[in-house]
Amino acid sequence: MTPETHSPTGTDDPELGPPPGCPAHGLGPGGLRRLYGPEAEDLGAVYEKLRAEHGTVAPALLHDDVPIWVVLGHSENMHMVSTPSQYCKDNRLWRPMREGEIRPDHPLMPHFAWQPICAHAEGDEHLRLRGAVTGAMSTIDPRGIRRYINRATQHLVNKFCEDGRADLVGQFAEHLPMAVLCEILGMPEEYGDKLVQAARDCLKGSETALVSHAYVMDVLGRLAVRRRAQPEEDFTSHLITHPAALTDDEVREHLRVVLLAAYEATTNLLANVLRLVLTDPGFRAQLKGGQMTVPEAVEQSLWDEPPFSTVFAYFAKQDTELGGQRIRKGDGLLLGIAPGNVDPRVRPDLKANMQGNRAHLAFSGGPHECPGQDIGRAIADVGVDALLTRVPDIQLACEERELRWHESISNRHLVELPVRFAPKPPQEVVLRPGAKQVPGQRPGSARTAAPQPQPAAAEPAVSVAEPATTPEPARRPGLFRRILRWWRIG
Numbered sequence: 083m084t085p086e087t088h089s090p091t092g093t094d095d096p097e098l099g100p101p102p103g104c105p106a107h108g109l110g111p112g113g114l115r116r117l118y119g120p121e122a123e124d125l126g127a128v129y130e131k132l133r134a135e136h137g138t139v140a141p142a143l144l145h146d147d148v149p150i151w152v153v154l155g156h157s158e159n160m161h162m163v164s165t166p167s168q169y170c171k172d173n174r175l176w177r178p179m180r181e182g183e184i185r186p187d188h189p190l191m192p193h194f195a196w197q198p199i200c201a202h203a204e205g206d207e208h209l210r211l212r213g214a215v216t217g218a219m220s221t222i223d224p225r226g227i228r229r230y231i232n233r234a235t236q237h238l239v240n241k242f243c244e245d246g247r248a249d250l251v252g253q254f255a256e257h258l259p260m261a262v263l264c265e266i267l268g269m270p271e272e273y274g275d276k277l278v279q280a281a282r283d284c285l286k287g288s289e290t291a292l293v294s295h296a297y298v299m300d301v302l303g304r305l306a307v308r309r310r311a312q313p314e315e316d317f318t319s320h321l322i323t324h325p326a327a328l329t330d331d332e333v334r335e336h337l338r339v340v341l342l343a344a345y346e347a348t349t350n351l352l353a354n355v356l357r358l359v360l361t362d363p364g365f366r367a368q369l370k371g372g373q374m375t376v377p378e379a380v381e382q383s384l385w386d387e388p389p390f391s392t393v394f395a396y397f398a399k400q401d402t403e404l405g406g407q408r409i410r411k412g413d414g415l416l417l418g419i420a421p422g423n424v425d426p427r428v429r430p431d432l433k434a435n436m437q438g439n440r441a442h443l444a445f446s447g448g449p450h451e452c453p454g455q456d457i458g459r460a461i462a463d464v465g466v467d468a469l470l471t472r473v474p475d476i477q478l479a480c481e482e483r484e485l486r487w488h489e490s491i492s493n494r495h496l497v498e499l500p501v502r503f504a505p506k507p508p509q510e511v512v513l514r515p516g517a518k519q520v521p522g523q524r525p526g527s528a529r530t531a532a533p534q535p536q537p538a539a540a541e542p543a544v545s546v547a548e549p550a551t552t553p554e555p556a557r558r559p560g561l562f563r564r565i566l567r568w569w570r571i572g
Contacts, residue, residue, distance in 0.1 A: 110147050111143070112141075115140075117150070117152070117491050118144065125489055132421075133154045138405035138406070139155065139407040140407075144190060145190055146185065150395065151416065153415050153417060153418045155425050156427065156443065162396050162404065163450065164447055173195075176414045177413070190491070193492070194394070198211075198331050199332070200212040200339075213324075214336070218320035227266075228464050231258070231460060234261045236511040238261075239472045243506040244505050246505040247479060249498045249501075250500075251353050255352035255496075259458075260273055260349075264277075268305065268309065268314060268317060268318045272301050272305070279294075281346065282346070284346075298338065298341065302341065305337065306322065306330060318337060346493065347390060348461050349389075352461065352465055353499060354386075358382070358386070358387075360476070360478040360499070360501065365382075377459065380462045381436065381442075382436055382437045387494070388443065389493060390493050391493050392420065395415060399411065417446060419443045422443045472506065472509075479501050480500050485497075
């Protein structure tokens with residue numbers, strides 16, 4: 083795919099470019115809009131301009147003016163992710179990558195680079211890799227993880243409750259998911275500010291993204307070496323010992339997928355739900371009055387402010403057509419989650435209540451549906467409920483218009499969420515090491531996904547009033563066994 087492929091004139095003739103002084107001179111080669119730089123400070127506005135100019139599938143440019151299609155329509159996105167005969171995620175098919183047009187230090191290289199993971203695989207190889215991950219996940223218990231999320235929330239709230247002020251991004255939303263994921267992977271000792279900051283930076287496309295990515299991979303590489311030498315009852319050990327016999331590279335890369343994708347999505351989800359509660363009086367009143375549950379609030383947020391704006395990327399396996407555009411073999415297409423969620427054909431009224439509707443694109447769909455969606459929902463459900471119970475008088479400590487965002491091609495997240503409340507005394511919380519998972523894996527798990535459990539709503543969160551020091555059995559039937567059966571890997 084080239085910029086000329088996308089050119090409205092269908093040619094690269096410079097004589098047919100915009101005349102001097104035309105606003106189009108702020109665009110890139112071929113008159114295409116850039117998804118980075120000064121021209122893209124508000125990507126939501128850029129997507130709407132692309133929709134008005136090109137329809138549901140639009141040409142655009144990534145960093146270094148690398149051409150890409152942006153899929154803006156809801157049904158077009160769903161068709162793309164659900165038609166593996168036409169589109170796949172093996173980026174070795176992507177023409178700019180295949181022809182060496184992308185520099186090794188490209189800011190989006192963590193997204194571009196091929197890895198031996200199920201998200202980039204097809205057919206039997208996809209089944210083998212996916213089966214290893216879902217097999218490891220089949221040993222995990224949802225009630226245990228919800229208890230751990232509740233305790234981790236209390237621990238974080240204790241750090242700021244006496245101050246009467248806090249930043250719910252830097253002191254809460256960025257830390258709760260990492261604490262939970264480190265416990266799941268079997269590396270609670272690695273949880274800390276440095277890992278949190280590196281994980282956030284990896285997906286920003288910043289100048290330091292590659293350094294941050296290298297740090298995260300070093301942490302996961304050391305974990306994999308330890309667990310291969312001495313397996314324990316955690317996700318990483320079960321992944322390593324699965325009959326699919328993953329290589330060291332495959333283990334490390336799948337740990338990266340689990341950690342980074344689930345962490346970034348859940349951090350953004352937590353911050354977005356809390357912002358909605360703090361800035362929309364009607365929304366908060368419904369929560370307090372019982373007309374809305376926290377899980378319903380989470381679904382509304384997933385429509386309005388999905389954790390990932392776009393996902394890079396799908397690739398055309400053959401010449402085809404999508405949204406009236408001619409897509410050529412080797413073209414790359416961005417999964418347009420945020421623009422697809424506001425497709426006027428699906429949401430003619432953006433203020434309409436979407437709380438009971440899970441048809442949003444926040445977690446993609448098809449064979450590569452987002453792996454972290456259900457554990458992310460559990461962290462958001464329990465974390466938000468427990469936080470609001472501890473500090474029910476919490477209020478935004480600035481004007482809503484003063485809130486700042488960091489926006490990249492992959493996501494838009496709050497920089498901070500300052501709040502105030504009446505100071506509260508800390509509660510006694512014992513963050514004991516998680517109970518061990520159930521040994522062994524189900525026969526045949528190398529080829530099939532784990533069975534689906536009951537919905538999260540059927541599993542109430544542990545009340546904040548539950549004494550944190552209540553004695554518990556020395557060994558439960560697994561800390562996380564069932565919740566990650568929900569976690570569909572793709």
